[in-house]
Amino acid sequence: MPATTENGDYLTQPSALAKAAQLALDIDGIERQILQLKDLLRQLRRHHENWVAGGRGEQNVTRVLVGMDDAGWHVLPDRRWPGSRRANIDVILVGPGGVFVIDVKNWREASVHDGRLWRGDADAEDDLGKLVRQTVAVEEVLAEAGLPPTEVVPLLVLAGRRGIRASLDRVIVIGEDDLVREVVPRGARLAPEIVERLLSCLEQGCPPMPRTEALARQPVRPRTATPPPPAGPAVPPAAVEARRIPSRRDPASSPAPGWTPTIEVEPAQPVQSAQPVQPVQPVQETLMTREELWRELLDAAAREPIESWMTWLHPTQARLPGRRFSGPARIRGAAGTGKTVVALHRAKYLAARGDRVLFTSLVRTLGPVYRQLMTTMAPDQVDRVEFATVHAVATRCLREHGLERRHQQDAAETCFWRAWAQAGKGSVLPGLGLSPQYWKEEIGTVIKGRGLTTFEQYAKLARIGRRTPLPAGHRRAVWDLYELYERLRTERGILDRDDVLLLAAELVRADGRARYDAVIVDEVQDLTCAGLRLLHAFVGDRPDGLLVVGDGQQSIYPGGFTLAEAGVSVVGRSTVLTRNYRNRERIVRYAQAVVADDSFDDLDGVQETGSRAVDVDQPGGDVYEFAVASATAQEKALCDHLVALHTARRVRYRDMAVLVPTNAAVAYWSRVLARRGIPVVSLRDYDGSGDEAVKIGTFHRAKSLDFGHVCVPDRNRFPEPRRPAESAEAFSERAQLERRQLYVAITRARDSLWAGMREELGADRPCAST
């Protein structure tokens, strides 16, 4: 105790003065602290207002969305950001049109220009990045259940705004009042049972955020400057009750009445607290009336659903599109196992992340079909993917150097036949029981297709894909024919199809320009080695660069090669798909019987057995083998079958196809069907859009496509019997090729196959069922 006088005053002593000075310092310190605390309090109040404003923005958006609840949409507000402990996602919306991750921004000033989003003068790239990360995290949760990557759409919603729509990177920036019009027109992408499965995954992976006490005390206010919600025009009556119900599935997870979203920032991102104060904006009345909303929802529900594979894959498939490959990769598997489907999703995924993608195959008509599919799957990404044949790409390379006129296929053919007359006819080759066409293909696919330049290379070549053995003397005769052909061709200064590929590859290598980030090759087994080398040259061995997709058992062109010959190594990056999604069981078994005894090479030099283990997704199926005594009887039987499918079973003509081996047969059957009044479209003109007509095309053109019901007339004329001068080996090689072509045709059928069996030819082919 300090000493005092009688009336209690402190004795003024040197130590007391020191104490006073000390106290004065303490008072200063405390005053400073009070000022700092006041400052902090002001900041906290501002942040609090910000959060409340943000919360209101979210509530308003949620209110708009719950109006769609009765149409099968589910609004999951304030969900945990997967992988974080405290961070939230404003809203996840799941429904027939897909899955949306929604981030609501209550910004006073927002604009999109120069391809960027701006908040006032500040670039809002971080906000877009954060939303993309949230979306990817949700995609990872849903991939387990089979949702392919990029199927989840990130939406950045500007609260209280309208007339804004921009696509930035993957994110769609949209005004609150435009939100419903953005999501509803997407039509029926997800079946109700798939929506249920997704919801249950989200319940696990993105559970509702726990309520925080402070925010729980916050009263929920109606929309600022508008009457209380029940009177609001935007929400259909059924939604009034549903307003507080984020998910119909699990009432336990529904927030209590008076629910207020908990909002927490991502731990490493104090962005929100650093932002200047934004006053709460009055939200305008939403522009869509309840009648309009319901009309939109009804229209969407009435629209034809897109095929389920576009939005729903088997988990084995679903992981592939987004997988990172450290170099060239491969997807293989029997017919109908979803190789093309996965490849298309891969293209979509790569395009969505900004890659320039080439999607290529040999068949010209496939490009438009794939493009059409991609347009339905991913309208926003379709323009970032180029669909072109390998020859179209090669020709463009030549055009860039003014060389494309030198490609003259007809003139090159003339050169070959002159060479054959001079050097082939009189050689040992005609005596081998193979047609001149065989030797033409030997030059095209084996010698030039591999880019061989010396006889020594040819003499020791394994000739993968060719069954007829060729001893050295015979090879010498082939080489002489080749050299003469080359001399005649170069004298005329022209190029053939194989030269175009070889030259284009040289130009691409010399140029060194990166035209594509990724090249996806479908039906790779039908390219030549030179074709694959060209495509490989575009991307080399870069990560995620080259993806080859195919199946050696469906190789329908002569020739063949291994990936190693093309300089492509996929070691450790090859995936086999084994579940057939296309063909019903009886059709799979019938098709397998056609090639069961033929071993085949699957681009790796190893002979695989013809009968492969395949799981079948769809049971049942119909196979009709129809015995006919004459051509006229077959015409009638086939047409009767198509008409019966159409009238009795209500199958649309566009779901039927007649597949035949030659163009002449296409013309013949087109006339037959037209005479009977059945609408017909040639596969040559088919672009994937739905003409109401039966498709007619060659086995080759039907490649990679599928149809509900397929007819193959003259089924037992294929393979053709041994020709008079044909050697046993030559016949065996041709018959195997033709059986593979027939296998491709049969495996185009999803539900039924009709096979015409001409009686005079014998009907001793396998029959799975009738």
Ligand SMILES: Nc1ncnc2c1ncn2[C@@H]1O[C@H](COP(=O)(O)OP(=O)(O)OP(=O)(O)O)[C@@H](O)[C@H]1O
């Ligand atoms: N996950 C899936 N769910 C439903 N259907 C699927 C799925 N994956 C593929 N399909 C169906 O199977 C069909 C065959 O798929 P796809 O064309 O990708 O197979 P593929 O292996 O490329 O066949 P092919 O080698 O015979 O051309 C598709 O048209 C689609 O109808």
